Amino acid sequence: MAVIDVDGDLVERYVSELARYGAHGETGVWRTVYSSEWVASQDQVAAWYADAGLDVRRDAVGNVWGRLAGGGPAVVSGSHVDSQTPGGRYDGALGVIGALVAVRALQEQFGPPRRPLEAVSLCEEEASRFHATNFWGSRAIIGAIRAGETEAIRDADGVPIGEAMRSVGLDPAEIPSAERDDIAHWVELHIEQGPVLEEAGLPVGIVDAITAIRHYVVRLVGRSDHAGARPMNGRLDPLAGFAEIATAVIGVALDAGPPAVTTIGHVQVEPNLPSAVPDSVTFTLDSRHPDPEAVAAQHARQEELMREIAERRGLHISWHVPLDLPPAPCHPDVVAALERAARDQQVPYRRMHSGAGHDTQNIAQRAKVAMVFARSKDGRSHTPAEFTSVDDAVAAIRVLAGALHELAY
Amino acid sequence: MAVIDVDGDLVERYVSELARYGAHGETGVWRTVYSSEWVASQDQVAAWYADAGLDVRRDAVGNVWGRLAGGGPAVVSGSHVDSQTPGGRYDGALGVIGALVAVRALQEQFGPPRRPLEAVSLCEEEASRFHATNFWGSRAIIGAIRAGETEAIRDADGVPIGEAMRSVGLDPAEIPSAERDDIAHWVELHIEQGPVLEEAGLPVGIVDAITAIRHYVVRLVGRSDHAGARPMNGRLDPLAGFAEIATAVIGVALDAGPPAVTTIGHVQVEPNLPSAVPDSVTFTLDSRHPDPEAVAAQHARQEELMREIAERRGLHISWHVPLDLPPAPCHPDVVAALERAARDQQVPYRRMHSGAGHDTQNIAQRAKVAMVFARSKDGRSHTPAEFTSVDDAVAAIRVLAGALHELAY
Numbered sequence: 001m002a003v004i005d006v007d008g009d010l011v012e013r014y015v016s017e018l019a020r021y022g023a024h025g026e027t028g029v030w031r032t033v034y035s036s037e038w039v040a041s042q043d044q045v046a047a048w049y050a051d052a053g054l055d056v057r058r059d060a061v062g063n064v065w066g067r068l069a070g071g072g073p074a075v076v077s078g079s080h081v082d083s084q085t086p087g088g089r090y091d092g093a094l095g096v097i098g099a100l101v102a103v104r105a106l107q108e109q110f111g112p113p114r115r116p117l118e119a120v121s122l123c124e125e126e127a128s129r130f131h132a133t134n135f136w137g138s139r140a141i142i143g144a145i146r147a148g149e150t151e152a153i154r155d156a157d158g159v160p161i162g163e164a165m166r167s168v169g170l171d172p173a174e175i176p177s178a179e180r181d182d183i184a185h186w187v188e189l190h191i192e193q194g195p196v197l198e199e200a201g202l203p204v205g206i207v208d209a210i211t212a213i214r215h216y217v218v219r220l221v222g223r224s225d226h227a228g229a230r231p232m233n234g235r236l237d238p239l240a241g242f243a244e245i246a247t248a249v250i251g252v253a254l255d256a257g258p259p260a261v262t263t264i265g266h267v268q269v270e271p272n273l274p275s276a277v278p279d280s281v282t283f284t285l286d287s288r289h290p291d292p293e294a295v296a297a298q299h300a301r302q303e304e305l306m307r308e309i310a311e312r313r314g315l316h317i318s319w320h321v322p323l324d325l326p327p328a329p330c331h332p333d334v335v336a337a338l339e340r341a342a343r344d345q346q347v348p349y350r351r352m353h354s355g356a357g358h359d360t361q362n363i364a365q366r367a368k369v370a371m372v373f374a375r376s377k378d379g380r381s382h383t384p385a386e387f388t389s390v391d392d393a394v395a396a397i398r399v400l401a402g403a404l405h406e407l408a409y
Numbered sequence: 410m411a412v413i414d415v416d417g418d419l420v421e422r423y424v425s426e427l428a429r430y431g432a433h434g435e436t437g438v439w440r441t442v443y444s445s446e447w448v449a450s451q452d453q454v455a456a457w458y459a460d461a462g463l464d465v466r467r468d469a470v471g472n473v474w475g476r477l478a479g480g481g482p483a484v485v486s487g488s489h490v491d492s493q494t495p496g497g498r499y500d501g502a503l504g505v506i507g508a509l510v511a512v513r514a515l516q517e518q519f520g521p522p523r524r525p526l527e528a529v530s531l532c533e534e535e536a537s538r539f540h541a542t543n544f545w546g547s548r549a550i551i552g553a554i555r556a557g558e559t560e561a562i563r564d565a566d567g568v569p570i571g572e573a574m575r576s577v578g579l580d581p582a583e584i585p586s587a588e589r590d591d592i593a594h595w596v597e598l599h600i601e602q603g604p605v606l607e608e609a610g611l612p613v614g615i616v617d618a619i620t621a622i623r624h625y626v627v628r629l630v631g632r633s634d635h636a637g638a639r640p641m642n643g644r645l646d647p648l649a650g651f652a653e654i655a656t657a658v659i660g661v662a663l664d665a666g667p668p669a670v671t672t673i674g675h676v677q678v679e680p681n682l683p684s685a686v687p688d689s690v691t692f693t694l695d696s697r698h699p700d701p702e703a704v705a706a707q708h709a710r711q712e713e714l715m716r717e718i719a720e721r722r723g724l725h726i727s728w729h730v731p732l733d734l735p736p737a738p739c740h741p742d743v744v745a746a747l748e749r750a751a752r753d754q755q756v757p758y759r760r761m762h763s764g765a766g767h768d769t770q771n772i773a774q775r776a777k778v779a780m781v782f783a784r785s786k787d788g789r790s791h792t793p794a795e796f797t798s799v800d801d802a803v804a805a806i807r808v809l810a811g812a813l814h815e816l817a818y
Contacts, residue, residue, distance in 0.1 A: 192638060193635045193637075193638035194634075194635060194637075194638030194639050194640070195639065195640075195643055196638075196640070211637055213637065215683055215684075224791075224792070225603075225788065225789075226602045226603060226764070226765055226788075226790050226791060227670065227672035227674060227695045227697070228602075228603075228620055228622065228670060228695075228697050228763070228764030228765040228766070229601060229602035229603030229605075229763075229764040229765045229785075229788065229790065230603050230604065230670075230764070230788055231603070231604075231605070231667050231668070231670065231764075232659075232662055232663055232667070232669070232670055232671075233667070234604055234788070237659075237672075239655065239672075239673050239674070239676070240655065240656070240659050240673075242652075242655075243651075243652040243653075243655035243656045243659070243673075244652075244656060246648065246649065246651075246652035247649070247652045247653060247656065250641075250646075250649050250652070253641055254641055258640050258641070258642070259640070260641070261636065261637060261639075261640065261641055262641075263636035263646075263648075263684070263685070263686055264648050264649075264652075265636060265648070265678070265681065265682050265683050265684060265685045265686065265687055266678065266681050266682060266683045267648070267676055267678045267681065267690075268681075269674070269675065269676045272674065272675050272676070272677075273674050273675060274624055274674050274675045274693035274695055275624075275672070275674060275695055276672070276674045276791060277672055277674065278674055281676075284683035286636045286637075286683055286684055288636070288637050354637070354638075355635070355637030355638040355639075355640075356635055356637040356638045357637065376638075379634070379635075379638065379639055379643070380634075381635050381638065382633075382635060382685060383633070
């Protein structure tokens with residue numbers, strides 16, 4: 001296997017140019033799906049695909065595809081260009097650019113592929129505009145968007161996602177046409193978004209599993225009382241109950257040790273007045289583990305603790321689960337191809353799991369998948385401060401390109 | 410001492426009629442200071458004063474006074490008609506009505522008083538529109554409104570309280586004229602707002618001290634991280650720190666036992682996203698005790714715990730204290746007058762402290778003060794559900810009237 005030559009200057013130029021669309025401050029981007037900034041960035045990607053000699057196609061939800069022809073099922077790599085609000089210029093974007101640069105380099109150095117080789121810029125991953133989309137672009141590809149979702153899923157202004165699609169020239173009725181059953185292999189390049197590679201001193205991670213993610217929305221109801229006139233011993237204080245529950249459920253992940261994680265990121269107190277015992281506390285519980293058995297035990301223990309604490313305190317507790325993604329093991333064949341590529345390209349790496357969710361976990365239902373991570377400075381993401389060096393990006397793209405070469409040539 | 414006759418039907422009629430101004434739902438009121446509903450209710454009180462034969466006067470901040478002439482310094486009773494948003498029809502209003510009914514009954518049954526005897530409806534107590542007013546009406550009476558406050562104190566729409574005063578015909582420049590130095594004795598009747606009397610099976614409480622109240626606004630800053638990609642052991646999670654602090658500071662009041670109370674009523678999480686470790690948690694801590702030494706120890710212990718927990722977790726903590734009311738002991742002479750009145754009128758009572766703040770604690774700087782509490786159903790207040798029976802209201806008014814008789818006749 002020859003060393004694959006990846007042009008760092010080109011990577012840097014693509015990153016800078018894409019970051020102009022929805023630029024936010026010095027280094028950030030604010031680019032939500034179906035906004036004008038998002039349309040402009042997908043148009044830019046399409047132009048780059050065409051410039052690299054790929055056949056360009058847009059599907060019904062706005063995923064942009066670039067293809068080198070070949071026989072049999074396709075080998076695909078890609079990620080997304082939508083961002084957090086604000087986000088940085090690497091999350092998603094580096095995977096779109098990485099796929100383009102890798103396919104372009106392979107074509108230049110090895111000519112046309114044996115199999116169809118595609119790059120894709122998916123239409124929505126962050127759910128930063130439509131919180132309930134749950135990976136809209138990859139759900140379209142696997143045919144998992146259900147009837148009614150185009151009306152039911154709305155942004156903070158109440159705009160249904162179907163209307164947002166129409167506003168950029170996409171027809172919601174055509175969504176079923178975006179389904180693909182001809183993808184054999186899928187590799188997504190992404191920034192790590194955590195500190196594991198930095199702490200290990202490695203530029204690249206090869207992902208062998210994507211974590212399970214469950215979100216609970218928990219509502220704890222007590223009784224509002226005057227903060228002075230109601231003695232402590234007669235209170236039904238949901239805030240005190242919340243504090244005990246938060247410590248307990250976070251403690252479950254601490255006790256289990258890595259890779260278990262648990263986060264309470266959203267809290268809403270009613271009536272939220274300084275001099276009133278609250279009536280209710282609503283909070284989210286984000287609980288993750290990449291192992292199917294371990295995550296089931298983790299959720300069961302956390303639910304047991306929440307019920308036990310609420311009952312002991314006389315509080316009413318209820319919850320629903322708006323997000324419940326099973327763990328997605330990556331395919332050993334694709335992981336092995338990536339590891340061979342890393343060794344061939346002499347890129348130091350480690351195997352690891354992904355603690356973040358990705359479109360790849362949906363594609364895993366239809367194709368053999370894996371991911372490549374590039375090191376994130378300070379483990380930051382979902383912020384304008386996120387950063388990945390050109391050297392680390394090039395290292396990850398070379399590993400990606402090596403695996404795509406093995407699979408498609 | 411003859412039994413003082415108080416007309417329950419009149420009390421009930423006054424309560425119902427006053428509740429029409431700013432009526433909210435079946436039983437509530439929504440009546441913020443300097444609103445049209447508030448102006449209408451003060452006009453109604455003024456009309457009732459006049460109807461009862463009192464000389465009516467409005468001062469510079471909108472307190473409405475009704476006076477029976479007499480010699481020497483005055484004996485005064487009153488409370489407020491502004492409400493929570495929404496509040497009930499008893500908090501404040503029953504004290505305004507009680508003072509009016511008591512003075513009216515005394516005049517009818519005993520003729521003109523020896524000393525000036527006054528009823529007052531204060532202009533602002535709840536701080537439900539202007540959060541920083543800190544008892545505007547009684548602060549005007551004791552000359553404690555500072556230069557600049559009429560511009561600095563603003564409502565949620567940014568309207569300065571001085572502008573709100575002008576909009577109802579009051580001139581902020583005249584505030585100093587509201588000061589009184591001729592009040593000898595002050596008694597405020599109020600609903601209890603807690604469950605103590607109900608649990609004791611008593612209609613009336615005689616208040617011998619008003620609690621100290623301190624509000625801390627605490628800001629706990631950590632580092633926002635991805636909820637999946639950042640392992641637990643490298644996190645600086647201000648929500649986990651907040652949970653430990655909440656349990657600890659509430660625990661200080663639980664360990665101390667009654668009458669210590671501590672409440673966390675307001676919490677704000679940033680960025681408040683389900684999949685992000687928060688960057689910061691800002692919360693209020695309301696800490697109360699009626700004893701000067703005990704409350705100082707309570708605050709010191711709570712501050713020590715907050716600092717210790719934040720430091721151990723690598724979180725930055727800071728706070729400010731927007732409200733710090735010292736405990737206000739009631740005057741033994743007035744408490745004794747109320748106790749004699751309760752015995753004379755054969756009204757069962759207990760002595761107790763007030764866990765809520767009241768205008769009376771300001772007036773205590775200028776006059777000998779005490780308070781009478783009427784039983785609250787289920788200990789509720791600051792809600793349309795608050796309720797005090799006519800019988801309990803009459804019992805409290807008879808105790809009030811008995812004490813006013815002793816002090817003014």
